[in-house]
Amino acid sequence: MRNAQFSEPDPKTLDAIKRVLGPAGWKAPQDASRYFEDPRGRFRGQASLIALPASTAQVAEIVRLCAANSIGIVPYSGGTGVVAGQLAIDSDNAIVVSLERMNKVRHFSVDDSVIVVEAGCILENVHTAAQDHDMMFPLNMASKGSCCIGGNLATNAGGIQVLRYGNARDLCLGIEAVLPDGTVLDELSPLHKNNTGYDLRHLLIGSEGTLGIITAATLKLKPQYPDTSTAFLAIQSPAKGLAVFQEMKRHLGDTISAVELMRGLGLTLVASKFPGLRPPFAQTPDWAILLEASGALGLGDRMQEALGACFDKDLLTDAVVAQSQSQRDSLWALRENTPAANRMAGAFCNSDTSVPLSRIDDFVKDTLQAIFDIHPDVQINSYGHLGDGNIHHNVLPPNGVSKADFLSANPGIIDAVRLAINDVTQKHNGSISAEHGIGRLKTDDLETYASAARYDTLKRIKAALDPKSIMNPGALIR
Ligand SMILES: Cc1cc2nc3c(=O)[nH]c(=O)nc-3n(C[C@H](O)[C@H](O)[C@H](O)COP(=O)(O)OP(=O)(O)OC[C@H]3O[C@@H](n4cnc5c(N)ncnc54)[C@H](O)[C@@H]3O)c2cc1C
Structure with a gap:
């Protein structure tokens, strides 16, 4: 893992950036340690300045200044990335550009089933905004209270409902971004069909801040379903888990939104680190699945039928179905606290x-x-x-x-x-x-395991869009 070196920023340029942002729009690194923390505690970032732009115009202006003076930029949203993409590790020459002040909902359309949000919107706040209109935004993960839409798109985040709704890429209809030369790309239209050349939205999604700064996005919303059924299933092996999934699909079809695997050891670990949480079985199984489906009323009955078929085929050793929202929350807490329990252990x-x-x-x-x-x-x-x-x-x-x-x-x-x-x-x-994603943690692995054709093409795209390599230098591609 390496972090590209780039020259120390000229104080005059840093002053010019501060003037663009105003007094509330920047922090000195010594007052900003939270931007340097790694959620898994392995790395520590550095920077010469934390820029906190309040508008796309400000982002564009500071990117132009950085491009003209070859200053590296590390885009930053919620800081929950786990591959050090948001952390400049071995140089303090870059500036961090945090989107946290750009956190507004710009537009909501029930007819288009979209919400247009700024990149600094926290994922959980997007969930709430959608629910306020009886809709839902399906991207969901344990970091939802801190991660933001900009980071979610930049990492093409997955989470617990990819199975039914796809990952961040599948949930984004439009994007606004500032490119490495300061050009603003405004492609926020909620069009479902637009075949006018390369899909620049999809180039930026998953680019981990190396091709530009995402400033806003048009996100797809889904209907809220009246019935949800959540089951915690004891199984003997991942193979049995897959067989259960296949059987459940026969009964529940595309209503299944999550199939999460957990190991007995993990359940014991979570219970030991979070004493309020207990697996709901008399005996801790070797493996378990948390399966959730949502759809039209009557889903609970279909879940019971599906579980009966699984027992008949000897696929399950035990099963618990949540009877209330609080039971559902307790089952999900076992899964969602697994990353924290691992870290604590x-x-x-x-x-x-x-x-x-x-x-x-x-x-x-x-x-x-x-x-x-x-x-x-x-x-x-x-x-x-x-x-x-x-x-x-x-x-x-x-x-x-x-x-x-x-x-x-x-x-x-x-x-x-x-x-x-x-x-x-x-x-x-x-x-x-x-x-x-790749971040700074897996750059060597990408080079080792990607095909030569893939790696070379990634490098050529980067060189074409960011010839000075100012966007998140050292991340994704060295
Ligand atoms: C407890 C926990 C659970 C997690 N569970 C999941 C999970 O289930 N699925 C999953 O996919 N991930 C998961 N993650 C990882 C993380 O939450 C995701 O990668 C998330 O999408 C990162 O969003 P963020 O806002 O925190 O981004 P950051 O950490 O701030 O940044 C991540 C990357 O995106 C770039 N970036 C940030 N903002 C922008 C922007 N506006 N424009 C361009 N580039 C930008 C950064 O430079 C960096 O490379 C988990 C993390 C934790 C700590």
Whole structure:
């Protein structure tokens, strides 16, 4: 992992940027430590200035100043990214551009089923704004209270409802962005059909701040359904989990919005770190699935039929269906607190790879074996989005051993485990980054595992749009 070096900003240019932003529009780095924090506590960012623009015009003006003076820009939204894309790690020459003051809902249209929001809108606030109009915005993840639409689009975030609604890319109809030379690209129209050349919206989505700063977006809304059914299912293996998913699809069709896999070890971990949370089974199963469906009234009855069919086929060992919103929330709390429980338990490796659904069972078996081959006593908490083939492995020190002691006794184990998981992923035709992106953490891995054609094309696009490489230098492509 490297961070590109670029020259120290000239104080006169920094002053000019401050003048554009006004006194409330910037912070000195010493007053802004929160912009340098990594949610997993591994890295620390740096910068020469935190810019807090209040409008697209201000963003454009400071980008123009940076372009003219070759100053690097690190776009920043909620700071929840887990691959250090929002953190300049080994140089304080860049400026951070945080979109937090650009957090307005600009427009809402029930007829178009869209909401137009600024990039600094917190995801959960978009959920609330949609609900106020009896609609819903389906992008959802455990970081929803902090992450923002700009970051969600820049990382093409996934989360727990990709199965039914797609990832951030699928939920965005239009985009407004400032390109690396300061040009404002205004493509916020809610058109469903627009074949007028390259889709620039999709080029910016998933570009992790390396091709421009997203300032606003037109997001697709979905209807709120009257009935939701949530089941927590005990299973013996990921293979049984997939069979349950197939059987449930036969009964519930496209109403299924989430199929989350959890390991028994993870359930025990969450219960130990969050004493109010308990798995709802007499015995902790080897594996469990949290499955949710929403649709027309009567869904609960269809869920019961579907579960009966699963029991008849010997796919489940136990099942609990939430009978109220508070029971649903408790089941989801087990899943949503898993990343925090991993961190509290000293997870030293957190993978984010995906494989075709048909390969999940072999992928899980092979990765667990490959990790135990490296160290037989580590604990592995595997969980994630079974319905999308995106299982996260979190590797923890052996029981009773602290992370610090374990890592000092096993130098090199973090890289060894990461590469082992990547190799198994590649063997099963998967992707080394399913939903978190590349950031600064996985630039070497991208270069290693992407095809030469893909990597070269990515580099050529970057060079064409950002010839001075001022946009998030060191992220995605070195
Ligand atoms: C507890 C927890 C759970 C998570 N669960 C999920 C999950 O289920 N699925 C998932 O996909 N991710 C998940 N994440 C990762 C993270 O929340 C997502 O990547 C999220 O989309 C990042 O949004 P952000 O606003 O925090 O962006 P930031 O962290 O601020 O930035 C992320 C990247 O986007 C760039 N960027 C930010 N804003 C802009 C902008 N306006 N224009 C251009 N580039 C920009 C940054 O430079 C950086 O490269 C989780 C993280 C945590 C901590």
